[in-house]
Amino acid sequence: MYQIHTLNKISKAGLKHFDAAKYTVGEDVQNPDAVLVRSAAMHDMEFGKELLAIARAGAGVNNIPVDRCAKEGIVVFNTPGANANAVKELVILGLLLSSRNVPDALTFAQSLNGEGEAIPKLVEKGKGQFVGPEIKGKTLGVIGLGAIGVMVCNAAKSMGMTVLGYDPYLSVDAAWALSRSIIHTKNVEDIYKNCDYVTIHVPYNPDTKHMINADVISTMKEGVRVLNFARGELVDDDAMLTALESGKVSRYVTDFPNEKTVGAKGVVAIPHLGASTPESEDNCASMAAVQVIDYLENGNIVNSVNMPSVSAPRNGGARICIIHKNIPKMLQGISGSFGEIGINIENMTNRSRGDYAYTIIDLKEKEVPEELVGRLEAVDGIVRARVIHA
16 A cells, blocks of 8 residues: 655645555645645655655645755656746736736725715725726737747737746746747847736746846836735845835735745735645646556656656556666666566666766566565665565
8 A cells, every 4th residue: 555645735636646555645644655745845854765756736846845855865856837837827927916006996996985975986086096097909928838838928929028038047838828929039138128017937946046136127117017926035135115106116926925925015015825726726637646656556756856757658567667877887787787686677668857867777577586676776876676576
């Protein structure tokens, strides 16, 4: 039986993928083979030797110690694109909220409670202070053209906006999905200088921390509106608040409120609703579960953030899966371990990513000598080896 530990409430749409005859799933599971997580912080957790995989039901993995997991031979998965439509819809809402001054207008309307029959006249008298421009005909800059960024580009274009997109790592799939009418710029400064609205959709890492800072904001158009539905740390809050105070930025819409931004002038603070739809939660949970099952039962890796993507069909025999350092002569050492005990390798698939590589070896034999794993893990550079029986 495989043991699956759920750290957060995981949608039943995902959990139903686990066959009860083969999997024990729950919050109280001990010594898990895999963990399903949404937002629970895992950096201070100790992981058992049995743990093979962690799957984040969502795109961001900053709550998971990704590098430490690689060192311990734990594959970390995420679910890119599973919540893309939910976030896209909220970004479009953010564009409208920021442009038409809806939050302040709603507060004004609520303040009229108790005015009785005078409310209609007060509404007509006060509505002028909330006038805001239409988004049609304006220019939107989208930084990051992954699944969400592409959807935002296409949706904004359909609403009559001119759209500039920037992503130095644009994938083939994203390029195919991007409308031909989107202007793909190779210089992010083009977005800062020319766009009335700027929305960011990039992962958070040391290189992207505070990518929207005082220097960057100074190059933007006067009165620009900035949207952040990616990660709070991408924006320097102090610089943004200064820009809002001066009028350089007219609105900042963020899905990541904190003690600095809540209640601040010009900030539309949304309580992290980006993926808070039942459809998104179902999609993320299902994608995470399917990926974990395929890894545990077949050794295939799809959508990992710390290991290469490797998939190969089974041939009916035993399969050996090896996580190892991406260094010279590793495959020689691996194949030598098989030769030493007289086992012939039927098929071998190998891929690398950064400092690590992953090798799948298929055998004709359905049974594998117990000593094989020990021999493999004794090879310098091998982090983990496991056998998946036929």
